Amino acid sequence: MIGSLDLILRLVIWFLLTANxxxxxxxxxxxxxxLLPHGKTALGALKDWLRVLWEIIVAIPQAYLEAFELIFRPHMQENITMERAKPRRSPGLVFLDIFLITFTPKTIVVKYHEEGWYEVHRVQRSRKR
Structure with a gap:
């Protein structure tokens, strides 16, 4: 049986997609x-889940600030960086990490590497020389 947090995450995604x-x-x-397949990975600790959910709540005002900043002060510089994923993450926590990074307008996860790295595309203000 899948963990209750994974079930809740899947249901939330379902309701967000269907809006019904x-x-x-x-x-x-x-x-x-x-019915969706699930791996035999260990369920992430409740502490990890709560930390990620709190980070998502904190990211909401940050996303609005970044959106206004992009509107009023356009960013012209782009770069791709590699960010280390936290160790021993369940697939649900990896999804929430990627969601958290992609939620803000200045960053998006381009690729998740199985070795535990996120490839992140960022836009930044160009530095004056």
Whole structure:
């Protein structure tokens, strides 16, 4: 049986995609969440889940600030960096990490490397020389 946090994550994604909270859609969402394949990885510690969820909540105002900054002071410099993923992450936590990085307008995860690295595309203000 999949962990309850993974089930909740799958249901939240289902409801965000369908934008429908009818009884039929809830039943379909539960069936889809249970039928999706899952690995034999250990469930991430509750502390890790809570930390990532808190970081997402904190990222919401940051995303608005970055959006206004991009509107009023355009960023012209781009670069791709490699960021180390935290060790021993379940697939659900990896998804939330990628979501957190991609949520803000200045960054997007281009690729996740199985060795534990995120390839992140960033836009920045060009430095005056």
């Amino acid at each position: 909270l009818s009884v039929a859609n809830i039943i379909i969402g539960i069936c889809v969440a249970l």
